[in-house]
Amino acid sequence: MESSSPTKKVRAYMNPYLAGVLLGLVLLAANFISGRGLGASGAVKSVVVTSVVTVNPHAAESSDFIRDYEKGHTGNPMKNWLVFQMMGVILGAFVSGILSGRLSLKTEHGPQTTSKKRLIFAVAGGILFGFGSQLGRGCTSGSALSGLAVMSAGGILTMMAIFGTGYALAYFFRKNWI
Amino acid sequence: MMGPLSVNDIISGDTNFLLAFFIGIAFGFVLEQAGFSSSRRLAGVFYGYDMTVLKVFFTGGITAMTGILLFGLFGWMDLSMVYVNPTFLTSAISGGVIMGAGFILGGYCPGTSFCGAAIGKVDAMVFIGGLFLGVYIWGFGFDLWKDMYVAGNMGSPKIGEWLGISDGLMALAIVVIAFAAFFVSEWVESRMAKSGKEN
Amino acid sequence: MKPNFKPILILAAFLLPLALIIAAVPSDSIRPYKLTAAQMVQLVNQKEHFYSADQVASMLVAKDPSLQLIDVRSPDEFEKFSLPGAINIPLADLLNDQYTDLLNQDIKANVFYSNGTLQANEAWMITRQLGYLNNFVLEGGLNYWFETILNPQAPKTTSPDEEFARYNFRMGAAQALGGGGGLSTESTAKPMTPPAAKTSITPKKKKASGGC
Numbered sequence: 252m253e254s255s256s257p258t259k260k261v262r263a264y265m266n267p268y269l270a271g272v273l274l275g276l277v278l279l280a281a282n283f284i285s286g287r288g289l290g291a292s293g294a295v296k297s298v299v300v301t302s303v304v305t306v307n308p309h310a311a312e313s314s315d316f317i318r319d320y321e322k323g324h325t326g327n328p329m330k331n332w333l334v335f336q337m338m339g340v341i342l343g344a345f346v347s348g349i350l351s352g353r354l355s356l357k358t359e360h361g362p363q364t365t366s367k368k369r370l371i372f373a374v375a376g377g378i379l380f381g382f383g384s385q386l387g388r389g390c391t392s393g394s395a396l397s398g399l400a401v402m403s404a405g406g407i408l409t410m411m412a413i414f415g416t417g418y419a420l421a422y423f424f425r426k427n428w429i
Numbered sequence: 430m431m432g433p434l435s436v437n438d439i440i441s442g443d444t445n446f447l448l449a450f451f452i453g454i455a456f457g458f459v460l461e462q463a464g465f466s467s468s469r470r471l472a473g474v475f476y477g478y479d480m481t482v483l484k485v486f487f488t489g490g491i492t493a494m495t496g497i498l499l500f501g502l503f504g505w506m507d508l509s510m511v512y513v514n515p516t517f518l519t520s521a522i523s524g525g526v527i528m529g530a531g532f533i534l535g536g537y538c539p540g541t542s543f544c545g546a547a548i549g550k551v552d553a554m555v556f557i558g559g560l561f562l563g564v565y566i567w568g569f570g571f572d573l574w575k576d577m578y579v580a581g582n583m584g585s586p587k588i589g590e591w592l593g594i595s596d597g598l599m600a601l602a603i604v605v606i607a608f609a610a611f612f613v614s615e616w617v618e619s620r621m622a623k624s625g626k627e628n
Numbered sequence: 629m630k631p632n633f634k635p636i637l638i639l640a641a642f643l644l645p646l647a648l649i650i651a652a653v654p655s656d657s658i659r660p661y662k663l664t665a666a667q668m669v670q671l672v673n674q675k676e677h678f679y680s681a682d683q684v685a686s687m688l689v690a691k692d693p694s695l696q697l698i699d700v701r702s703p704d705e706f707e708k709f710s711l712p713g714a715i716n717i718p719l720a721d722l723l724n725d726q727y728t729d730l731l732n733q734d735i736k737a738n739v740f741y742s743n744g745t746l747q748a749n750e751a752w753m754i755t756r757q758l759g760y761l762n763n764f765v766l767e768g769g770l771n772y773w774f775e776t777i778l779n780p781q782a783p784k785t786t787s788p789d790e791e792f793a794r795y796n797f798r799m800g801a802a803q804a805l806g807g808g809g810g811l812s813t814e815s816t817a818k819p820m821t822p823p824a825a826k827t828s829i830t831p832k833k834k835k836a837s838g839g840c
Contacts, residue, residue, distance in 0.1 A: 270463035271488020278493035286433025291539035316571035339453020347461035348548030356549040376535015377559015385567040387524020391538035400493035405516030412525020421475035601651035619631040
């Protein structure tokens with residue numbers, strides 16, 4: 252079934268439904284252990300807040316955003332559930348990459364575009380996603396997936412908005428991918 | 430022993446962080462094994478050539494959802510202590526729209542970009558750079574979009590409450606919808622593979 | 629390439645039955661069962677966890693299999709006197725693992741009793757806080773049971789008819805249950821129907837769980 256595996260040497264990807272069940276169990280474990288879902292953008296936020304405060308200690312006073320963040324968090328912003336979880340994600344993905352022979356430095360892009368263009372779009376996409384995840388109070392993991400698991404109305408709305416927009420814009424950016 | 434363990438003080442805060450690390454390892458491992466470290470595979474869901482994202486995402490969502498409700502039913506977990514994402518109508522939709530645009534442009538979402546970067550995908554590393562920039566811009570101009578951020582606060586409703594049906598029925602409906610989506614995506618994938626051969 | 633639906637069907641075989649179970653179970657039983665202090669106070673005040681003496685007596689006379697009397701007094705006291713069919717679980721042994729299956733099921737209604745209502749109420753509060761919904765308390769305890777069921781006072785001749793009906797029932801129950809009572813000038817041949825309002829036994833369980 253894994254016809255889309257890029258090369259023969261690397262091990263095939265896991266069956267998506269099996270991977271989904273495992274992902275669901277991880278999410279269930281997060282809820283059972285910590286009473287919360289998974290996330291990614293929150294860790295980025297912690298790092299940004301930490302670096303801004305480190306570089307410019309006065310920033311905390313001038314920015315409502317940082318004040319808002321510090322109101323909800325006590326102590327070191329890096330000592331945060333999501334920061335620990337994201338460190339695990341990096342390690343887990345790295346181990347998986349080693350085991351499946353997928354560890355290599357490369358830029359992926361569709362056949363009709365160049366690496367340079369791909370990277371420019373990647374930055375633009377990153378900026379939008381970073382911004383959007385703050386506005387939407389969580390990204391695909393934190394809001395859409397974890398929200399779906401607890402049937403949060405907002406999480407499911409955000410999920411529909413993400414994928415709906417993706418489909419609506421897919422035609423205009425098709426050359427990047429196919 | 431009743432979950433959530435950290436909320437009920439069965440495990441300490443530091444243990445909770447340690448377990449967060451292990452949960453992260455499992456999360457990253459599964460995402461990478463599913464192929465979420467590849468932007469082309471992720472973007473495939475929008476063109477029909479690879480529906481992995483939809484399959485993994487929904488299977489994960491309905492598995493966890495069913496599990497959480499069953500845990501609640503068996504009394505293993507106090508569902509009132511589980512975090513339910515709050516709903517701010519304006520920002521939930523506009524944030525989702527911006528993220529959707531980011532997805533189709535960048536080919537990653539934050540979680541998957543870290544997976545991609547971990548196995549050496551340069552586009553993923555650049556995407557992460559963009560993420561930091563995006564969050565920084567958000568924080569820098571927070572005053573400009575603060576009103577939008579807090580508009581339409583509706584508390585933390587569950588989707589079933591909106592539709593006036595019980596959580597259990599809503600869960601069943603979501604599971605059925607997910608399976609319908611799985612059948613459609615298998616069918617679309619096979620159609621795309623066929624047309625790809627003909628071209 | 630033909631679509632391969634097999635993995636979906638395997639997944640559906642596992643998930644759909646679970647989802648059906650969740651959907652079939654009333655939503656309020658998915659709610660957290662641990663009560664806050666305020667909820668407990670409300671529940672105690674509603675007094676819906678009480679089974680009246682008449683109700684228990686009528687169930688005993690009818691040999692209602694859904695009733696399980698539980699004596700929470702000490703084994704000594706239990707030896708001296710106990711209600712028919714009662715089993716002895718001293719309050720100290722309540723959390724013993726061997727009783728869990730008995731205390732946490734939804735087939736029989738467990739009715740705790742002690743001399744007064746204090747110990748029985750304690751047993752009920754403990755089990756209720758554990759989320760067991762099928763436990764109740766004999767209202768008034770054994771003391772009241774002796775006064776009303778086993779040694780009923782004949783009502784005054786001026787009393788309303790229902791008083792007599794109740795008295796007749798109690799007299800009959802006392803005889804059937806081997807208590808005092810003795811002979812009565814009143815006709816015991818009358819069917820032993822307790823006052824109508826007190827006979828309903830089935831909806832009681834529902835109310836207790838729906839009240840929270």
